[in-house]
Amino acid sequence: MSRYANALTEAITPYTPGEQPQDQKYVKLNTNESPFPPSEKAMEYAKEHLRSLNLYPDPAAEELRSAVAMSCQAVREEVVLGNGSDELLYFAFKAFGSALRPIVSADITYGCYPVFAEALGLPYEEVPLDEGFGIRIDDYKDKHGVIVIANPNAPTGRALEMKEIDALTAAHPDDVIVVDEAYVDFGGTSVLPLTKKYDNLIVIQTFSKSRSMAGARLGFAVADRRLISDINKIRNSFNPYNINSMTMSLGLGTLKDRNYTYANCLIIEKNRNFTVSELKALGFEVLDSKANFIFARHPKISGRDLYLELKKRGVLIRHFDKERISDYNRISIGTKEQMETLIEKVREIL
Numbered sequence: 646m647s648r649y650a651n652a653l654t655e656a657i658t659p660y661t662p663g664e665q666p667q668d669q670k671y672v673k674l675n676t677n678e679s680p681f682p683p684s685e686k687a688m689e690y691a692k693e694h695l696r697s698l699n700l701y702p703d704p705a706a707e708e709l710r711s712a713v714a715m716s717c718q719a720v721r722e723e724v725v726l727g728n729g730s731d732e733l734l735y736f737a738f739k740a741f742g743s744a745l746r747p748i749v750s751a752d753i754t755y756g757c758y759p760v761f762a763e764a765l766g767l768p769y770e771e772v773p774l775d776e777g778f779g780i781r782i783d784d785y786k787d788k789h790g791v792i793v794i795a796n797p798n799a800p801t802g803r804a805l806e807m808k809e810i811d812a813l814t815a816a817h818p819d820d821v822i823v824v825d826e827a828y829v830d831f832g833g834t835s836v837l838p839l840t841k842k843y844d845n846l847i848v849i850q851t852f853s854k855s856r857s858m859a860g861a862r863l864g865f866a867v868a869d870r871r872l873i874s875d876i877n878k879i880r881n882s883f884n885p886y887n888i889n890s891m892t893m894s895l896g897l898g899t900l901k902d903r904n905y906t907y908a909n910c911l912i913i914e915k916n917r918n919f920t921v922s923e924l925k926a927l928g929f930e931v932l933d934s935k936a937n938f939i940f941a942r943h944p945k946i947s948g949r950d951l952y953l954e955l956k957k958r959g960v961l962i963r964h965f966d967k968e969r970i971s972d973y974n975r976i977s978i979g980t981k982e983q984m985e986t987l988i989e990k991v992r993e994i995l
């Protein structure tokens with residue numbers, strides 16, 4: 646650190662992303678990416694737009710916002726795009742959090758939430774998951790601020806039903822509820838329809854997982870137009886060109902090829918079922934997952950040792966050195982072949 650860093654910068658503990666090794670080819674099951682390439686149509690569409698890279702992108706991203714809105718039964722004014730959904734989470738925290746409105750989320754959830762809160766100088770409150778790693782809506786009864794729920798949650802994969810989010814939002818008319826649906830397309834239920842019913846609910850989704858575009862960085866938020874306008878105010882004060890033209894055209898192409906996305910999600914669900922039953926047969930305890938990853942532990946080997954042994958054998962999974970979950974590992978679901986390799990290596994290690 647330089648001697649010029651201010652107190653806020655000095656205090657920040659940044660997020661540690663999953664490893665992205667460049668040296669060796671791994672079976673990569675550690676960052677919940679899609680194992681499938683972007684849709685062919687999306688890539689063709691992007692190629693046509695290469696010639697206009699000399700120009701700035703449309704700062705309002707009208708065409709893509711309209712297409713996203715249409716896919717969510719919303720209108721353009723109810724949608725804002727982000728450079729990944731991370732950016733939108735950050736913008737939402739900045740727009741709605743304050744000293745009196747803490748960011749409130751589960752003790753075991755996506756690691757960026759506390760990091761973003763800290764970077765923005767916002768208070769952060771944790772609500773413990775129940776014994777089975779589930780979110781109990783009742784535990785939020787006396788909590789106020791910006792309540793963030795990852796649904797399905799990460800790294801557990803467990804999901805809430807629409808009626809639970811409905812009840813939570815109804816019970817908190819003076820708070821902002823952010824539902825992070827990064828993994829909703831793998832078997833969860835989206836609460837997008839509830840954005841018509843409540844003016845304090847923001848639903849955030851991403852093109853990084855089910856839509857195979859993690860490298861292009863694209864996410865979107867859907868909410869009442871007044872909430873969206875507040876987030877847009879922050880976006881326009883930070884980087885009005887936050888979505889580059891290549892990503893815009895890839896996004897448009899992807900939305901025009903929804904069958905491809907849908908088919909890939911079904912494959913992931915099938916491969917998840919296969920992996921869960923194989924791991925259970927080997928003695929693993931696996932949480933019920935509605936995401937493109939599973940969270941599992943084995944009584945005979947620590948989470949850290951399994952992670953290290955798999956890494957030695959060319960398979961990367963994610964281990965979190967955190968109390969309550971250090972016995973577990975998060976394993977992304979890839980192709981059938983990748984999952985077969987994982988099972989083979991796990992069997993060898995056990």
Ligand code: PMP
Pocket residue numbers: 728729730731732755795799825827850851852853859862863864
């Ligand atoms: N939310 C959750 C729960 C995630 O796990 C991730 C990915 N690490 C994100 C949001 C951010 O994804 P992206 O910025 O790629 O859209």
